Amino acid sequence: MLTILPQVLVDGLTLGFMYAVVALGYTMVYGILEFINFAHGDIFMVGAFVGTEVLLITDALGALDGMNPYVALLLALVIAMILSGALGVAVERIAYRPLRGAPRLVPLISAIGVSFLLQDLVRFTEAIARNAFYLNSPTLFTDTISLGIATIPVKGLIVIVLAIVMMIALTLFINKTKWGIAMRAVAQDQSTASLMSINVNKVIMLTFLIGSSLGGATGVLFAQNYGTIDPYIGFILGIKAFTAAVLGGIGNLKGAMLGGVLLGLLESLSGAYMGPLTNGAFGAEYKDVFAFSILILVLLFKPEGLFGEAVKEKV
């Protein structure tokens, strides 16, 4: 049983870092607007499709074979990030901004609507273009690195490295740049920030741009790592990433990162060990139950999340 442990940990880390980057998008938006951007998971999904389509089209043009796989991945990542970032900004402009100040249920409803709309639009486009609603991504990296106790696939390693790069870049941006400081100011108090000559709308747009492009990039990595994508991958992954954000303490960047990694590890461990530990009564099919149960337990006993600080309600 212990012999598979290193492998399980590697899988869990790969999954966990993907959750972590998507969770950043949720937590950034929640920190500023206090609203669950339900469509964020589907923006991740759009990113996955855009990146995979870029690779497929490059392949169809015959250019992929001679290309360095890292260059090909970079190309897919950049295009997916630009398009999904633009999509995030557009969604904010059309479906969320008119609802600022409405009762809290209303933007949530609109976000669920956007989520459904994106799923079917992608399915629609793929059905016309390829007569199937799922895509098989061309594999760029097939090598593995053997460490004696575990073999690490290069594609998994790339996910982890790129996720860490994105997280560091985001942290530096938020803490060191003028725009980052503006974002933190808006998250703390919108009206005071606007009095300090910060353009709140622009900052919110920027938040959606960054969050969505990070989500889109993760989508490309997801497609590379798992091979097949369909329009519904974003919904459940999005919910889990949000779970990760809540787990770490919503609105808190560090919390989202740690929560994501933690959730990925827990899920992978429970998937691998729940069956053997219960003598096959409860197998890997219960791993989602496990993830949601953790979320519920955390919300009950530490509603501010593992790394968040408790907020007193204002009257």
Next chain:
Amino acid sequence: MAKINWKAFKGIPLAVTLAWTAIFALLLHFLEKSVLAFLGTLASIVLLYYTNANNRLKMVFGAIVLVVVIPLVAGDNRYYMEVASQVGIYVAMALGLNIVVGFAGLLDMGYVAFFAAGAYAYAIFSTPQVNQFIASDFFPLSGAWFWPFLIIGLIVAAIFGILLGLPVLRVKGDYLAIVTLGFGEIIRIIFNNLDKPINITNGPQGITPIPSPELFGLKMSTPFYFYFIVLVVIAIIVLANVRFENSRLGRAWVAIREDELAAQSMGIPLLNVKLAAFAIGASFAGVVGVIFAAKQTFIDPTSFTLMESIGILLMVILGGSGSIPGVVLGASIVTILQVQLLKEFSNFLHSLQQSGVLNLPNQLDPSKFQRLVFGILLIFVALFRPNGLIPAKRKHSDLEAIKASSPGRGKLGILSRLSQSASGKQT
């Protein structure tokens, strides 16, 4: 364009509504295939809502349309009755969710779990499935047990509601949405996998054949009977909704919906009141679940997905959360769209395809556009009618009338009573 003065518009004249109903009922009688005539007949209920007449008259007329006219002209058409009873099932469920979301303001995205609880309760005990874990000749139960199971389903779902509500209701707002969603998924996954170690739900294969209800030896297996069963259940649920809305509990729900903190400081026990909303909403879903199981004769976990929960939520929001006529309208529109219009449209396109006018890939079948249509509807409702098609009416006290009345006279609410007791002290 001349501007219509809506204030002066008192409602559709009664004669127009009567004529509309009569014309469409006759059309449906003679042109049985015409879907438009069927929809027109159903629409007469909506027309009736906006008719300028007193409420009792409208209610009697509405009852006549539902109980006499529709079964008379569409009753021998299995398909129409199927659609009508399907609409009824969703109306009943949406009214249950309306208590949770509309009255108490608790965003429950796992509502379908309670529906599943009711459906599985009846399905397991009325089929040989029960003998998988209880070896007794008493089981499986016959269709005559359908009627007691309406109550059992209600109780089972209410217990489910309380058990889920106890931990879940401590969190608020958006968190509640995510947690209920998680719980809904947990329940579905459990039902999907509970075929081992003990086979209770038969897992993804589902349970069949669930017996139809029996009454005095009469086997009620056609949609015609279910139409009436559902109608009775809806009548009871509507009555319960109305009574709850105007009760002490109902006012407490509205208070916590508007401001939890303020409600708590006015002495409303938050957890109990929320639990009551959860349990009552759940119990309606449980009853409907039993009917659903008996009508479909087959259930499996795919009938109880997150999509279903969101569909019911859409019905409530589209119609107007907290507004009973609104929720009925919302549920009817969404269900008809889903089970009839999209299907009709796709049949139409198929016929075009067969005659060679149009070439359509299979994936673009309009009956698969449910999410697209739902999505667009949700966004439009949020942007343009955030309070729904028929917004809930808020009670207003007529302040001018109270001010104008001389103190102590007339029965104008608490103000007059206050001034009465004040003048009592002076003398």
